[in-house]
């Protein structure tokens with residue numbers, strides 16, 4: 001919840017408003033602002049008498065907030081590890097790299113990586 005200063009037209013005080021999401025059905029349609037002093041409700045940010053009268057009361061739009069975090073790895077990068085390498089040798093004692101002959105984990109990254117064809 002965000003709180004902002006307004007010059008309330010209901011009680012005349014410089015006080016705080018709290019933003020309340022407004023829903024149309026299940027979709028968030030916008031925000032209403034409610035005076036914490038007298039409870040006067042402003043239906044939109046435009047109607048709300050913000051005290052410092054910012055031109056843009058919201059730095060970030062709802063669209064910005066709801067942006068999903070981009071995935072760091074795409075599918076190709078995820079498979080760029082020893083588990084997907086054609087040099088990976090599996091035997092009863094463990095798994096090792098056929099190039100370096102060292103034991104590896106399936107998640108290791110290796111400079112000799114060559115993707116398995118299957």
Ligand SMILES: [Zn+2]
Nearest residue numbers: 008011035038
């Ligand atoms: Zn008020």
